[in-house]
Amino acid sequence: MTERRYDTVVLGGGSAGLAAALEVAERGYSVAVLEREHELGGILNQCIHNGFGLHRFEEDLTGPEYAERFIERVESHPGIELFLDTTALEAGVDGTPVVYGYSRRHGILQIRSKAVVLAMGCRERNRGNIGIPGTRPAGVYTAGLAQRLINIDGIVPGRRAVVVGSGDIGLIMARRLSWVGTEVLGVVEIQPYPSGLTRNIVQCLNDFAIPLHLSHVVAEIYGKDRVEGVRVAPVQDGRPDEARSFRLDCDTILLSVGLIPDNEISKKMGVELNPETGGAIVDAGRMSSVPGVFACGNVLHVHDLVDWVTEEAETCGASVASYLEGTYSQVQRQVVPGANVKYVVPNRYFPEAENRLYLRSLVVKNQAELVVTLNGEQVKRRRLAHVQPSEMVSLTLGPDDLPPAAGAQEPRLEVSIR
Amino acid sequence: MKMAPRRAARPRAGGSTYDIAVIGAGVTGAAIARRLSAYKVSVVLLEKECDVSFGVSKANSGIIHGGFHYSAATTLKGRLEVLGNLMFDRLQKELHFPFRRCGILVAAFSVEEMKTVQELYSRGMENQIIGLELAGRDRILALEPKLNPDVVGGLYAPGGGVIEPYRFVFSLIENAQANGVELRTGFRVAEARREAGAGDRSASSRWALVSQQGEQIRARTVINAAGLYADEVSRLFGAEEFRIVPRKGEEFLLDRNARGLPEKVIFPVPDPRSKGILVIPTVEGTCMLGPTAFEQEDKEDLSTSRENFETIFAAARRLVPTLSERDIITSFAGLRPSVEGQDFLIAVSEKAPGLVQAAGIQSPGLTAAPAIADYVKDLVKKTGLALEEKADWNPSLPLVPRVRELSPFEADDLVRENPAYGEIVCRCESISEAEIVAAIRRGHTTMDGIKFYTRAQMGRCQGGFCTYKILKILQRETGMSLDQVTKRGGASRLLHGEVGRDPVAPGGGRTKLEAEA
Numbered sequence: 001m002t003e004r005r006y007d008t009v010v011l012g013g014g015s016a017g018l019a020a021a022l023e024v025a026e027r028g029y030s031v032a033v034l035e036r037e038h039e040l041g042g043i044l045n046q047c048i049h050n051g052f053g054l055h056r057f058e059e060d061l062t063g064p065e066y067a068e069r070f071i072e073r074v075e076s077h078p079g080i081e082l083f084l085d086t087t088a089l090e091a092g093v094d095g096t097p098v099v100y101g102y103s104r105r106h107g108i109l110q111i112r113s114k115a116v117v118l119a120m121g122c123r124e125r126n127r128g129n130i131g132i133p134g135t136r137p138a139g140v141y142t143a144g145l146a147q148r149l150i151n152i153d154g155i156v157p158g159r160r161a162v163v164v165g166s167g168d169i170g171l172i173m174a175r176r177l178s179w180v181g182t183e184v185l186g187v188v189e190i191q192p193y194p195s196g197l198t199r200n201i202v203q204c205l206n207d208f209a210i211p212l213h214l215s216h217v218v219a220e221i222y223g224k225d226r227v228e229g230v231r232v233a234p235v236q237d238g239r240p241d242e243a244r245s246f247r248l249d250c251d252t253i254l255l256s257v258g259l260i261p262d263n264e265i266s267k268k269m270g271v272e273l274n275p276e277t278g279g280a281i282v283d284a285g286r287m288s289s290v291p292g293v294f295a296c297g298n299v300l301h302v303h304d305l306v307d308w309v310t311e312e313a314e315t316c317g318a319s320v321a322s323y324l325e326g327t328y329s330q331v332q333r334q335v336v337p338g339a340n341v342k343y344v345v346p347n348r349y350f351p352e353a354e355n356r357l358y359l360r361s362l363v364v365k366n367q368a369e370l371v372v373t374l375n376g377e378q379v380k381r382r383r384l385a386h387v388q389p390s391e392m393v394s395l396t397l398g399p400d401d402l403p404p405a406a407g408a409q410e411p412r413l414e415v416s417i418r
Numbered sequence: 419m420k421m422a423p424r425r426a427a428r429p430r431a432g433g434s435t436y437d438i439a440v441i442g443a444g445v446t447g448a449a450i451a452r453r454l455s456a457y458k459v460s461v462v463l464l465e466k467e468c469d470v471s472f473g474v475s476k477a478n479s480g481i482i483h484g485g486f487h488y489s490a491a492t493t494l495k496g497r498l499e500v501l502g503n504l505m506f507d508r509l510q511k512e513l514h515f516p517f518r519r520c521g522i523l524v525a526a527f528s529v530e531e532m533k534t535v536q537e538l539y540s541r542g543m544e545n546q547i548i549g550l551e552l553a554g555r556d557r558i559l560a561l562e563p564k565l566n567p568d569v570v571g572g573l574y575a576p577g578g579g580v581i582e583p584y585r586f587v588f589s590l591i592e593n594a595q596a597n598g599v600e601l602r603t604g605f606r607v608a609e610a611r612r613e614a615g616a617g618d619r620s621a622s623s624r625w626a627l628v629s630q631q632g633e634q635i636r637a638r639t640v641i642n643a644a645g646l647y648a649d650e651v652s653r654l655f656g657a658e659e660f661r662i663v664p665r666k667g668e669e670f671l672l673d674r675n676a677r678g679l680p681e682k683v684i685f686p687v688p689d690p691r692s693k694g695i696l697v698i699p700t701v702e703g704t705c706m707l708g709p710t711a712f713e714q715e716d717k718e719d720l721s722t723s724r725e726n727f728e729t730i731f732a733a734a735r736r737l738v739p740t741l742s743e744r745d746i747i748t749s750f751a752g753l754r755p756s757v758e759g760q761d762f763l764i765a766v767s768e769k770a771p772g773l774v775q776a777a778g779i780q781s782p783g784l785t786a787a788p789a790i791a792d793y794v795k796d797l798v799k800k801t802g803l804a805l806e807e808k809a810d811w812n813p814s815l816p817l818v819p820r821v822r823e824l825s826p827f828e829a830d831d832l833v834r835e836n837p838a839y840g841e842i843v844c845r846c847e848s849i850s851e852a853e854i855v856a857a858i859r860r861g862h863t864t865m866d867g868i869k870f871y872t873r874a875q876m877g878r879c880q881g882g883f884c885t886y887k888i889l890k891i892l893q894r895e896t897g898m899s900l901d902q903v904t905k906r907g908g909a910s911r912l913l914h915g916e917v918g919r920d921p922v923a924p925g926g927g928r929t930k931l932e933a934e935a
Contacts, residue, residue, distance in 0.1 A: 001830040036842065087842035090826055100826040102850075104837040108830040126880040128671070128748030135721045136750060138865075138905035138912050142882045149913070153886055155900050156914045180917050224718060225910035240724070251914075264846075267675065 002109050006032040006081070007324050009099050009113040011088050011265060014042020015306050016297020016313040017119035018070035023317025024117070025079035029324050032111060033080060034101045036087040040074065041067035042121055044306065046148045049172055051199070055307035066306060083109065091116075091268045097292055099265075115320050118266050118280065118288070118295040119313065122259040122302055124169075130257050132164070134221030137228070143169040143256040147176065156180050158252030162230050163187040164218050167390075168196040168304060170256020175204035177254075185248045186211040188218055188232055193364050195258075195390045197304060218253070219245055227251050259302045269293055276343040277301040283348040284332045284355060285319030286312070294320050301345045301358065304392050308358065315356060329353070338373070338416030340365075342389065349413065354398040361387040361417050370395060371416045374402060379413075387417055436460040436600070437803060439627060439637035441607055441651055443470035445478070445583060445787045446779045447643035448590035453791035454798065455597035456813075457805040462635055463591065463599055464627070466606035466647075468907030469867040471587035474645045475784070476870060477720070477752025478583040479669065479698055479709060481683055482506055483782040484522040484575030486542030486550065487693060495762045498786035498793060500545050503577060505788040512814045513589035515582060516701040521682045522578030523553075523562055525569045525737055531687040535573050538688075542575065549576040564680040564738050578683060580701040583784055584870040592860070593815050597808070603861070604907075606630045610640070610654040612771070625655070625772060639801045641774045641794060646717045646755045648763075648777035657770035660763065660777065664717050664753035667709025668726045671747045673878045674703040678740025686737060693781070695733035697741065702873065707734040707741065709752065720751045747878050754780035764790060766797050774798060818856065822848035822873075843891070844884040846877025854888060858895045866906040868892075889913075 010021045013035030025031045039045060044052070047063030054060060057069070074080055086103040097116045101109040124142035141149075141157055147169060149155045161182050163170045166189040174184045187205060192215045194201050205212050219233040219240040230253060233245035261279040263271070272289035274281045279300040280288040287294050296316035297309045322328045332348040335357065342360040349355040361368070368387045372380040372395070380401045387393060395415065402413075438454055440447045443465035451463045467473065485503055488496030510517045526532045535552070542550040551574045558572045559565055595601060608630045615622025624638045644651040649662040672679065679699055686694040692711035699705050710726050727749070734741050757763050757778030767773040774797045776790060783790070799805055821829050821839055833840035838852035849872050857871040865881075868874060868888055875881035875888070889900055889912075904910045 001827055036845065085841065087845055089821075089842060089845070089848055102821070102826075102829065102833075102840050102842050104833070104840040104851075107833040107837075107840055108826045110826065123879045124882050126748075126882060128746050128880055131724075131727055131743075131746060131749060133721065133723045133727070135719075138910040145882050145885055148886055150917060153889075153900070154917045156917055156919075157912075158914045182914075219724070220721075225905075225908050264675070 002106050004032065004109060004111045006030045006111065006113045008032070008115045008117060008320055009034065009097070009111050010117040010119055011099065012042065012119035012121060012297075012299070013040040013082070013084070014119065014121050014297065015044055015067065015070070015309045016121070016299070017042070017117065018067070018074050019310045019313035020117045020119055020296055020317040020320070021080055022070065022073055022077065023314045024320050025077050027318075027321035029079065029321060031080045032083060032113070033074070034083045034086045034088050034099070036085070038085055040071045040082070040084070043144065046144075046151045047172075048151050049176070052306055055305065056310055088265055091265050093269055093290055093293075097269065115292045115294065115323055116269070117316060117320060118263070118271070118293065118299050119297050120262045120265060120299045122298040123262045124255070125258040125260055127255060130255075132218050132221055135223055137221070137223040137226050139223070139227035139251055140221065140253045141255065143167070143173045143254045146254050147173055150176060150180060156182060158182060158227075158250070160185060160250040161252040161254055162218070162248050162250045163254045163256060165189060165255060165257035166194040166196050166201070166212065167256035167258060168200050170254060171196045171200040171204040173254055173256065174210050175208055178208050178210070182252070184208070184210045185250055186213055186232070188213045188216045190217050190235060191215070193388055197390065221253065227253055259298065261299045261302065263299060266293075266295070266299070271295070274343065274347070277345060279345070282346045284346055284350045285323070285328060286316040286346060287319065287323065287328075292323065301343065303358075304390065308392060308394065311356065312358070333411055333413060335413040335415065338371070338414035340417040341415055344415050349397060351402055352399055354396060357395045357397060357415065359393050359395065359415055361389055361393060363417065364388040365417070369418045371418055372397070372401070373414045373416070375412055379403065384417070393417075433634035433636060434462070435624070435636040436462045437637065438462070438639045438641065438798065439464060439625070439635060440641045440643055442473070442643035442645050442648075443587070443591060443601065443603070444473050444475040444643065444645050445471070445587050445590070445784055446645070446776050446790055447641070448587045448594070449787040449791035450641055450643060450776065450794050451599045452590040452594040453795050454805075455594045455599045456808055456811040458808055459803065459805065461594070461599045462637065463594065463601045464605045464607060464635075465601070465603045468604050469862055469864060470591050470601070470603065471584040471870060472866070472906060474753060474755055475583055475587050477667070477669070477750055478784050479667070479696065479706060480581050480583045480700060481522070481696075481698060481784070482517070482519070482579040482581055483785040484542070484550070484578035485545050485547040486538045486573065486575060487688065487782070489541055490545040493761050494764060495782060495786060496545065498762065498789040499782040500547065501789035501792075502782075502786040506579070506581070509788060513586075513593055514815060514817050515585040515589045517579060517581040517586075518701050519577060519579035520699060521561070522575040522685065523558060523565070523682050524573040524685045524687060525558065525565055526572045526687050527566075527568055527570060527736070529570070532571055534687045535571065538573050542573070547575065547577065550574070562680050562682045562684065564678055564740060565684065566737060566739050580683060580698060581784070582701055586784075588871060589815055593813070596815070597811055602635070605633060607651060607654060623771065639772045639774065639798055639803050641776055641798070643776040643779070645779070646753055648755065648775070652767075652775065652777065655767070655770040655773050657767040657773050658775065660757050662717075662755045662757060662777065663713050664715075665756050665780070666712045666714055666719070666751055666753055668722050668730065668749060668751045669706050669708030670727070670730055670749045672705040672707065672741065672745040673747050675878075676705065676742065676745035678738065678742070679705045680738050684737045686733065695730055697734050697738050704747065705741075707731070717753065720753065722749050722751050748880055756780045762786070762790070764793060764797070766800050772801050774801065820853060821850045843887045844872070844874035844877065846879050846883075847873040849874040851891060854891050855895060858892060863892065863896055863898070864904050864906050865912060
């Protein structure tokens with residue numbers, strides 16, 4: 001078995017891993033990036049549509065273009081070693097973290113490091129996770145798999161499709177299918193509001209006259225060998241209303257019903273997870289419950305824009321470097337979700353520095369307000385024109401926002417939407 | 419290297435002749451074929467589907483039963499279950515399929531239910547089951563701490579266990595093939611004709627079996643192990659009239675990482691119709707909940723329903739309250755081939771000479787399979803066929819390495835021998851490219867065939883990440899184009915075709931010309 005040592009191992013060469021690796025390497029530390037695919041860039045490679053980088057670069061880029069900006073720098077950086085076609089299958093902590101990377105080229109690599117960055121991204125929820133009844137024919141795909149098959153392998157999954165769930169990938173794929181000649185009969189969304197970005201509803205559905213069935217579910221899948229149709233039913237009191245259901249004849253079903261942070265390796269390392277996000281519980285520097293193990297990007301919590309993934313990964317990379325330097329600040333305080341907030345990441349903040357917090361609303365609301373309280377006293381408020389669960393809210397919190405902590409009791413910072 | 423062609427070349431007019439034809443490559447037919455491979459007879463195993471274990475056996479609960487549900491004295495299935503159970507340790511040593519005697523519990527939640535448990539215990543003792551015990555509340559909770567604490571007591575059968583049913587079938591068939599049995603998939607028997615032998619001596623009379631595609635083989639003795647279709651096959655031979663009633667069972671599969679999974683198979687107290695809805699920690703570490711039991715007419719309807727989802731979860735949570743629907747990976751349904759009277763129907767046909775019936779093999783058919791094979795072997799002798807043992811019969815298969823079962827150090831040695839073991843295709847179940855290639859070269863060339871053979875696509879992402887990788891490997895190994903790949907043969911094509919192959923009208927949809935065509 002080949003053994004290697006690095007200051008940091010980054011698991012995953014997608015948007016999060018690339019930005020984190022650069023940030024650590026530029027501060028003079030050695031970095032190994034493990035990527036299971038043959039190319040760096042992760043899911044960005046199959047996202048050939050535009051709309052990436054509007055915040056980060058103030059440019060409208062495609063996914064591969066966005067990735068390329070980081071890949072070029074990573075590939076030419078002398079402090080970063082790349083292991084492509086390498087899957088981290090086993091990992092643990094034996095004094096310091098140990099990761100086992102499996103590949104054709106190196107066999108099994110045993111890599112020891114002082115720090116690990118978890119950047120494995122997420123996986124798609126599938127039919128089993130949402131329990132669509134009916135037969136089990138060919139032709140049921142997750143939207144991301146269909147996207148990969150069309151955009152990278154050049155294969156069309158079917159002729160007439162129904163998209164289940166209005167997540168961003170589903171919306172993008174409704175448009176993409178139309179472009180390759182597949183008729184899209186509709187998008188079926190269980191919630192009374194779309195779960196993707198508003199701009200995608202407009203550009204991917206409205207512009208193509210694709211119907212969006214809100215508060216509807218696919219109540220049954222038909223077809224013995226290949227999908228022959230679906231029965232769509234409105235949701236009434238939390239259950240499908242069979243009496244008002246209707247059939248759509250299609251040969252393909254695309255599922256865009258949510259993403260789950262892919263934390264199998266994190267669990268093997270003993271990382272404690274937050275059931276609300278499916279990602280690690282992290283402190284202000286994105287360090288998990290296991291010392292030296294950090295997390296960023298969609299493996300930490302599912303983002304809706306890659307620009308925020310990059311921002312988070314850079315924050316994470318910088319704090320990995322300070323951890324390696326021995327200057328990682330332990331002066332941290334807790335932040336918790338308050339009213340109408342599903343979660344806040346990270347779960348702690350640095351009271352003496354500037355922090356970026358990300359949160360998701362539980363409610364759909366116009367003219368909302370973001371309210372931050374410390375021990376019940378309001379310390380910051382911001383107007384939000386519109387909030388909905390699918391659109392992440394970010395918040396900058398600096399020392400100026402916070403009065404000096406008083407008393408021995410741990411101050412309780414709470415973020416609410418009102 | 420291209421794979422060897424799966425199906426033998428279309429036989430010359432007249433077709434091949436065998437001593438024995440076994441119809442149906444499920445667990446029953448597979449066990450019988452493997453047993454007969456020990457004798458100096460030529461055997462062909464016929465399967466209508468494009469791969470083996472694609473019928474009743476693929477949706478089995480995978481339990482090796484404990485021998486207390488049926489009486490061995492009064493039912494054939496009870497007797498064969500008890501005998502079959504004891505044969506699995508040796509079979510596993512020979513064939514290396516996943517199997518573990520994790521133990522079976524029956525949990526009672528009232529004094530009345532405890533009375534039924536007493537009856538099960540008495541029946542098990544009459545069946546001479548080893549290690550069977552009655553357990554009080556403290557004992558049963560110590561045996562399985564995940565049980566609902568409302569339990570009042572129950573039964574413990576340490577000899578019960580779990581198995582991966584399709585891997586068992588694959589290994590039986592591979593071993594049978596290694597010992598000379600011929601497998602013909604895609605051979606649906608459509609006609610059976612009795613042919614008189616040379617000189618009109620009945621001893622050399624034989625059956626000509628014609629497939630739906632017109633292929634023909636001949637055999638002196640035929641074994642009907644056609645599962646759900648055993649009644650139709652029997653009719654083709656003009657043999658006994660009986661009716662197979664499919665009884666559907668729906669099951670849910672939970673992720674191996676789910677919290678609160680039990681270690682032992684947990685049964686409720688049975689009702690007269692079925693053994694009830696169980697919690698089954700599978701041999702591969704996931705957990706299965708089910709099955710339901712509903713009789714239906716349709717032999718192909720494998721659909722699942724919302725109502726049954728609710729029924730199954732409520733019943734399973736009564737046994738193990740920590741089970742969560744958040745951990746569901748997938749659900750599926752299987753059909754049990756039951757006959758009237760509910761016992762196995764295994765006998766030499768009284769109407770069709772040289773036909774042995776092995777029908778109505780529902781639960782505990784998987785457990786009983788090796789004993790059924792022995793029993794059928796004796797019946798074959800009664801049809802007049804002499805069975806002489808082969809001196810060179812090899813009961814064992816070589817142990818095939820699997821990355822998921824190895825430590826990183828062991829895996830490293832394997833990758834040095836064959837680098838394809840280092841290429842991880844299915845990350846959820848840790849399946850390497852070498853294992854996918856091995857499945858394809860063994861003839862498993864559909865997505866489901868590869869799934870059941872290797873476990874790739876069986877984990878939490880359900881193929882979300884590995885489907886395109888498997889497609890590429892299939893294409894490379896078989897020369898198939900991607901749009902020829904099917905989920906499970908027939909019309910279950912996975913993909914439509916290449917991007918840009920069809921003309922596209924502005925704004926998507928079909929072109930006017932194409933719509934009119």
